[in-house]
Amino acid sequence: MSKSNNVYKDAFNRGLRLLDETKSLPSEPELGTLLGVSRTTVRSILSRMEETGLIAWNKRNKTVLRSPRPDDFFPEEETDSLAEIIERSFMRRLLAEGAEAGMQINELELAREIGVGTTSVREFLIRFSRFGLIEKRRNSHWVLKGFTRAFALELTEIREMFELRSAAAFVALPEDSAVWADLDRLEVEHRQLASEIATRFNEFSELDERFHRLIHRASHNRFIVDFYDVIAMIFHYHYQWNKAQERERNEVAVQEHLAYIAALKSRDPGKVDAACRKHLKSARQTLLSSIPEGRQLQPA
Amino acid sequence: MSKSNNVYKDAFNRGLRLLDETKSLPSEPELGTLLGVSRTTVRSILSRMEETGLIAWNKRNKTVLRSPRPDDFFPEEETDSLAEIIERSFMRRLLAEGAEAGMQINELELAREIGVGTTSVREFLIRFSRFGLIEKRRNSHWVLKGFTRAFALELTEIREMFELRSAAAFVALPEDSAVWADLDRLEVEHRQLASEIATRFNEFSELDERFHRLIHRASHNRFIVDFYDVIAMIFHYHYQWNKAQERERNEVAVQEHLAYIAALKSRDPGKVDAACRKHLKSARQTLLSSIPEGRQLQPA
DNA sequence: ATAATGTCTTTTATCGTGAAAAAACATTTT
DNA sequence: AAAATGTTTTTTCACGATAAAAGACATTAT
Structure with missing residues (x-):
């Protein structure tokens, strides 16, 4: 097997969801941008949709014949x-x-x-x-080198340096910058999540990443922006397999974010610095407390 | 051709230089550590040395028969x-x-x-x-993305952040840390270079890298230490192909380094910060002034 | 008994190959 | 003529294969 066709399968699955929304599909190039794949892949998708009776396809005419059934989708694991x-x-x-x-x-x-x-x-x-x-x-x-306490400390040291600087750059952004609207939208999402935290606490990590990436982007520095990939990776996997106190943790974090957002909107550098520091400190604590380390300290 | 034997060729060349120094070569494992290769490669090297009459090899006995001639060496370009x-x-x-x-x-x-x-x-x-x-x-x-002015600015921004922090960490290192001896040695080398700058100015970049890496290492942070790879790469290639005012540039930099070293040895954080800032500022200027940019600014 | 040498096995570095996906070119449709 | 479709070419992605290099094991020498 030389190369799996997961790009096609994943795009096909996403394409199926479009069928519920319209009577007929748009042009091939349009579908390409919509699904983020080339026309070659779009045509493979359309071919299969035709074969499985989902659409009637004749040149520019792509009429939806029926809604997709669960078994029309490719299995999730084949789309990775x-x-x-x-x-x-x-x-x-x-x-x-x-x-x-x-x-x-x-x-x-x-x-x-x-x-x-x-x-x-x-x-x-x-x-x-x-x-x-x-x-x-x-x-x-x-x-x-291992996911050790030293690693976590080195990671957070840089993170704190970068985020404090980004947050300072953020408040210096002009009034008419698009980031303020982005921030407003994130604030709304935070409030919604806060009000339903009991049931939706597991949606926090995705929101967390979007929030911090928005701030880091204000640095206009590719090294700072790229460094967030390291943080995101660690948080993604680490918390995926370490669910202890997840709800409490996220509940606290959402509130800290809201305070942080309020500080940013005040455009007062002092307040921003304080809110940012506070949140980063508790983020660091959370990460550190979840690293066991110390096996070597046990007496023999 | 599946894999070139450059490791062998490079180690062989380095091995030839050992023949001038001794009457007989050490054991295979010892040669391995000396040349930084495995015993397998050491044995290939010894085989060829025997074949070309450089040594007589019988088990533990590796007697040097003659000094290497220029044509014993593999061509430089085959060792990369x-x-x-x-x-x-x-x-x-x-x-x-x-x-x-x-x-x-x-x-x-x-x-x-x-x-x-x-x-x-x-x-x-x-x-x-x-x-x-x-x-x-x-x-x-x-x-x-191009080697642009923006890139240089983003790079130097991080560099300055990291180096100021590392320099601050450096002075906080205990009196008995090995770095002070390293610093003394580097100071001597700087003085020697300064006194012969007219002829040896091109040896500066290697010294520059060693000096800054020593400082960065004081941060004890892998991300800071690793980031110096980016700087080193840029400087290496950039200056290799841009020799304008090389001597003047390096002459200034050596003096700045000496002031920086003196500040570090004084262990006065204020002085260190000032010396570090001064040097980084001129380093940034040097880098920026060598980027043309502005083709698009020319009138049509 | 330790450390070296001799021999054999495993892993890494690199290539050519082929299918998936993208991109380029040609043709048709509006 | 602009934009879509149809067709062909090119590039990317992933594999197995093979020589170089490392590493492990067995044997011999001090």
């Missing part, structure tokens, strides 16, 4: 890119018990275990290396 | 790793006239031009992407 599959497997190993710092990482073994080629694993590891959790020995293996 | 070759070609293109921002980067074309496989080019681009000069469009080409 190889990179996503590898990342998930790797992160599961990394955050699992027994992933000690200093451990060697074997490309071949990883590839066999996941059931993919070595090239894909190599490329993943190279991409992943910028997160600072692994390191390459030239002409030899990778070394796991 | 593929990654280095690709990097050089790519950087030449990038810093050459006509490398406009927004331009597409074609893996296949690059690979053909350099005469290597696509995999190596892909891996290089992934590794290179962390420098913030290129960006990947999913399932499609890479986009060149």
